[in-house]
Amino acid sequence: MKVKIKIDGIEYEVPSHYTVLDACKEAKIDIPTLCFLKGLNETGACRMCVVEVDGARSLQASCVLKVRDGMKIKTNSKRVQQSRVTTLELLLANHNKDCLKCNRNGKCELQDLAERFHIKNIYFDSFEKRTPLYDDTSFSIVRDQSKCILCGRCITACEKTAGMSILTYIHRGFEAVVGTGFNYKLEDAGCLYCGQCINVCPVGALKEKTHIERVWDAINDSTKHVVVQTAPAVRASIGEEFGLEIGTRCTGKMVSAIRRLGVDKVFDTNFGADLTIMEEGYELLNRLKNGGELPLLTSCSPGWIRLVEQYYPEFIPNLSTCKSPQQMFGAVIKSYYAEKMNIDPKDIFVVSVMPCSSKKYEMNREEMERDGIKDVDAVLTTREIGNMIREVGIQFTDLEDEDFDHPLGEYTGAGVIFGATGGVMEAALRTVADILENKDLDEFEYEAVRGVEGIKEAEVEIGGKKLNIAVAHGGENAKKLMDLVKNSKKQYHFIEIMGCDGGCVNGGGQPYVKANVRNTGIDVRKLRANALYEEDTIKQVRKSHQNESVQRLYKEFLEKPNSHKSHELLHTHYTKRELFPIK
Amino acid sequence: MAKLDLSKAKYAKLKKFIDENQGETCGLMPVLHQAQEIFGCIPIEVQKFISEELNVSVAEIYGVVTFYSRFSTEPVGEYVIGVCLGTACYVKGAQKIIDDIGSKLNIKPEQTTKDGKFTLTATRCIGACGLAPVITINDDVYGRLTPDQIPEILSKYTDELEGE
Numbered sequence A: 001m002k003v004k005i006k007i008d009g010i011e012y013e014v015p016s017h018y019t020v021l022d023a024c025k026e027a028k029i030d031i032p033t034l035c036f037l038k039g040l041n042e043t044g045a046c047r048m049c050v051v052e053v054d055g056a057r058s059l060q061a062s063c064v065l066k067v068r069d070g071m072k073i074k075t076n077s078k079r080v081q082q083s084r085v086t087t088l089e090l091l092l093a094n095h096n097k098d099c100l101k102c103n104r105n106g107k108c109e110l111q112d113l114a115e116r117f118h119i120k121n122i123y124f125d126s127f128e129k130r131t132p133l134y135d136d137t138s139f140s141i142v143r144d145q146s147k148c149i150l151c152g153r154c155i156t157a158c159e160k161t162a163g164m165s166i167l168t169y170i171h172r173g174f175e176a177v178v179g180t181g182f183n184y185k186l187e188d189a190g191c192l193y194c195g196q197c198i199n200v201c202p203v204g205a206l207k208e209k210t211h212i213e214r215v216w217d218a219i220n221d222s223t224k225h226v227v228v229q230t231a232p233a234v235r236a237s238i239g240e241e242f243g244l245e246i247g248t249r250c251t252g253k254m255v256s257a258i259r260r261l262g263v264d265k266v267f268d269t270n271f272g273a274d275l276t277i278m279e280e281g282y283e284l285l286n287r288l289k290n291g292g293e294l295p296l297l298t299s300c301s302p303g304w305i306r307l308v309e310q311y312y313p314e315f316i317p318n319l320s321t322c323k324s325p326q327q328m329f330g331a332v333i334k335s336y337y338a339e340k341m342n343i344d345p346k347d348i349f350v351v352s353v354m355p356c357s358s359k360k361y362e363m364n365r366e367e368m369e370r371d372g373i374k375d376v377d378a379v380l381t382t383r384e385i386g387n388m389i390r391e392v393g394i395q396f397t398d399l400e401d402e403d404f405d406h407p408l409g410e411y412t413g414a415g416v417i418f419g420a421t422g423g424v425m426e427a428a429l430r431t432v433a434d435i436l437e438n439k440d441l442d443e444f445e446y447e448a449v450r451g452v453e454g455i456k457e458a459e460v461e462i463g464g465k466k467l468n469i470a471v472a473h474g475g476e477n478a479k480k481l482m483d484l485v486k487n488s489k490k491q492y493h494f495i496e497i498m499g500c501d502g503g504c505v506n507g508g509g510q511p512y513v514k515a516n517v518r519n520t521g522i523d524v525r526k527l528r529a530n531a532l533y534e535e536d537t538i539k540q541v542r543k544s545h546q547n548e549s550v551q552r553l554y555k556e557f558l559e560k561p562n563s564h565k566s567h568e569l570l571h572t573h574y575t576k577r578e579l580f581p582i583k
Numbered sequence B: 001m002a003k004l005d006l007s008k009a010k011y012a013k014l015k016k017f018i019d020e021n022q023g024e025t026c027g028l029m030p031v032l033h034q035a036q037e038i039f040g041c042i043p044i045e046v047q048k049f050i051s052e053e054l055n056v057s058v059a060e061i062y063g064v065v066t067f068y069s070r071f072s073t074e075p076v077g078e079y080v081i082g083v084c085l086g087t088a089c090y091v092k093g094a095q096k097i098i099d100d101i102g103s104k105l106n107i108k109p110e111q112t113t114k115d116g117k118f119t120l121t122a123t124r125c126i127g128a129c130g131l132a133p134v135i136t137i138n139d140d141v142y143g144r145l146t147p148d149q150i151p152e153i154l155s156k157y158t159d160e161l162e163g164e
């Protein structure tokens, strides 16, 4: 059904389910918004988007107002303009305006608005009177309340996407802040470190804990051998840091750029992913054969691991004991590679480039080191590596494509798709099926586990066995699936869960996608995932067990999957963690 | 810190309330009211309990508890002494009053005596400026105070308690 409305005197016909904001967009008018995230945060809280509606006494928030037949809307009246400016001025009055040293400088939605409305005066300055919290106690996330504009976007993302509700409004009125229950540190407040809150924050109030400095230090230290690994999902998004379209695959340029930062080797976490599939594939086969704990739950995502440890500790025995690809890779570098290259592991500095904020926490878990040597020494998010490349002036988009270094830069198509939800499952099935059937199967694409649907289930038949599999992504879906597994009689065999919505492509370390881009209705998760599936199809080798470097690693060093040595280097254990421990 | 009684019996009482009201979408507010009544405040322990019972996160509960002034997270004393620090009272020496009460009771503002009898708190203007400086002790109001009256006023409450 359509309705007739007038916007600034001009008549339009729009679908009746539209909001006034939608209608204005169709009329080619860009109403300013701040708190609004389509489909996620539709609370009408900030009042940046107000318009005048005939017959209504007060200005109306257009993002939550539905169109009505005959509605007359004014978007450009003096009153509307003044209201927007006042709203902004009030926000700025309470804001720590140190743009020049803010991590969002140049990428900030509040700055955009201040610029658009030519803010000249900041009348009220009440900011000085408050003592906002600056919390950098966690390994992953830094919270700076002095930058928070109380838009509530992080609260909703944490509730609806992460399914956690770790952040909330505390106190009221002038005293209101966004914080955790009882102001506990994130570490103890049930947080996954998934960073979905960072991704939606319009300003610099939430950010990753930066490792940039320690990486530059290592690069500039001639005694250090700096080895970089890049996660699959980074190649699908790093282009955005340099203005390329979302979903542009930049594998070769990424390698060139990182090499030009002055590191010694650029390898691929996908090698670690292929190795993970070997270890996890055999773990699944063993559990199936020997009546081990089922379903087997994947363990690549540290956000998901935190979810189990804090909220579903009864499922700890179900978790695969495999370390994540990043950690496996680090462990291999500091043992096998060190030995081969004849370098003291102490002198090797492993940098992971990750789409993830939780990986910064993961590298600091105490199980992730051997004899006091950490598997991984620094984790850079996609945003951080973007900053480093820009800082030294490498012209990313003009670079020629280059290849990863050998031998640990070799990877298969199966490794690449790890970055999207369903990818680990598909990669594992490709290998497990070949092993059970004892041949190189031609049919190895598993469409049923692809795509961004919250929970995907399938029954697959491999090697004469019927396996019930399921895939979920994002804390909210993960919780739903785990409750299902708990309460249903169905025997699940293998479950893949990623802490982030859409998998790593939408991780908490990925480039910011501003609300005005998000709100156009594009699905960032899909666009980036497509880039990975595309790379999979052009790889010669698309099954992890056929990765020759991985095969060589077993022959020369590890012997076989799940061997004693693998367990020592590539496997780990988990600990139940208490929420809100009482001091 | 005042006495905080987190006995099993009290949890059982709260649990009973939650169970009895489960059918009619046991909302968070009624449960918090009960909890405040039963425990005298809603500390972290109780919030964790409610969080598990209702499947609501601790943060959400904490948000609601801090939003409404009728909920508190720490036990308050039997007698809450409010010292008005509004402009009129302040000018007439309210700071000295609050300091004196504090040192007599051996607590700082916003704290409660060890025996749980008194909580000392600074308030904004309570609208009794004609009586400045003013303090309130539960429902009693004392105006035109001088520091030397404090011991006598406080003793009314300590003696009364001992007499019980």
Ligand code: SF4
Residues within 6 Å of the ligand: A095, A096, A097, A098, A099, A100, A102, A103, A104, A105, A106, A108, A109, A110, A111, A147, A203, A204, A205
């Ligand atoms: S959040 Fe934005 S407006 Fe605020 S200091 Fe940072 S860049 Fe400037």
Ligand code: SF4
Residues within 6 Å of the ligand: A141, A157, A158, A162, A164, A165, A166, A167, A190, A191, A192, A193, A194, A195, A196, A197, A198
């Ligand atoms: S990191 Fe994830 S779980 Fe933690 S507060 Fe942010 S969105 Fe919530």
Ligand code: SF4
Residues within 6 Å of the ligand: A147, A148, A149, A150, A151, A152, A153, A154, A155, A178, A200, A201, A202, A203, A205, A206
């Ligand atoms: S932290 Fe960021 S997203 Fe959360 S309320 Fe503050 S400004 Fe908004």
Ligand code: FES
Residues within 6 Å of the ligand: A032, A033, A034, A035, A036, A043, A044, A045, A046, A047, A048, A049, A050, A061, A062, A063, A064
């Ligand atoms: S109220 Fe509409 S964008 Fe905030």
